[in-house]
Amino acid sequence: ERADWTNDLKGCPLLKTIKLKNWIIIFPQSKRNTATQFLNTFRSVSKPMEFFADAPQEISIPRDNAESLVNALKSHVNQSTQMAVVLLTSKRKDIYDAVKRICCLESPVPSQVVTTKILEDDRKHKSIVTKVAIQMNAKLGGEIWAVNIPLTDTMICGIDTYHDSSKKNRSVCAFVATYNQNKSRFFSRAMIQETHQELAYNLTLTVKSACEHFYRANQTFPKRIVIYRDGVSDGQLQLVMESEIPQIQKAFSLIDPKYNPLLSFIVVKKRVNARFFASTGRGLDNPPCGTVIDTVVTRQEWFDFYLIPQCVTQGTVNPTHFNVVYDKLNLAPELYQKMTYKMCHMYYNWPGTIRVPATCQYAHKLAYLVGQSLHKEHHNLLCDKLFYL
Structure with a gap:
């Protein structure tokens, strides 16, 4: 009804958890009590989730400046470390960036940064730690929940771009693809490009590596590939179709000249001027979530539809526009619409539906992290x- 399952998650085992055997927590000396309280709550909330964790290695540092954090991470993260949790007293971007650069580039390990201020709010403490625990399991490669999308051997992908904050003409393109039959585990790559020409070339290699990763997990290459492409304005539509779709197809021939999966390419648009209303006994109201509009207001020459994936408590709900610009799967329109709506349920940071398919939102998060912090x-x-959750 409201597409929100916050309460259903409480005290419920997660779909697939990873046991945390070897992890570290770094905190400033002055916040030892906060760290202890966090660990105690973490143990109590993670038990009902069946997310089991051994005691972490506790590292206290004199001050939480970038230098001491970087040194602590470099000296304590090794190849067997599964997770680094860092408690910070401030939200300073330079410190956060330093932590993420070590954990994503130099010593690759999933990392969780939490500010002590939010942990010290007693009213929210338990729900914050619960969210942190769910996020940690997702970052380790666990699965939180899943929806039933009956298409087998299908890889659902999302592409989004973000402009790099460190240089004018650089942008980051992120690609995220499901790689298990449940569509609940995700393969992610980010590419940095200077010009448009490069984007296309990078995409070939990325799609190739995603298909190979799918093969390692399933012993078969994907037979169907659905790509949701976010971040395209109407003016770029033609350019994207002419440059990206041939590059994706080139990846298939690099894997094997005979490999030819069915491909669909769907352009996602969030900036939409259209608004829709449902006529109820009380007058006009927002349409219920999951509403699809695919006649009258859609374009005759396109295979497109509007979807209302979310519920809002105030104001009018923004629809999302989907335009199937290339379609070799030949699914019935309602199957595309159902699959799209189901993928809006798969974003693990939010126990509800989001405005775009989860692979697009993950791609946005990854592109943002690379563009803002990693470069x-x-x-x-x-x-x-x-x-990057």
């Missing part, structure tokens, strides 16, 4: 984890 492509060892 380089993340380490290959992190590809199969949602380390």
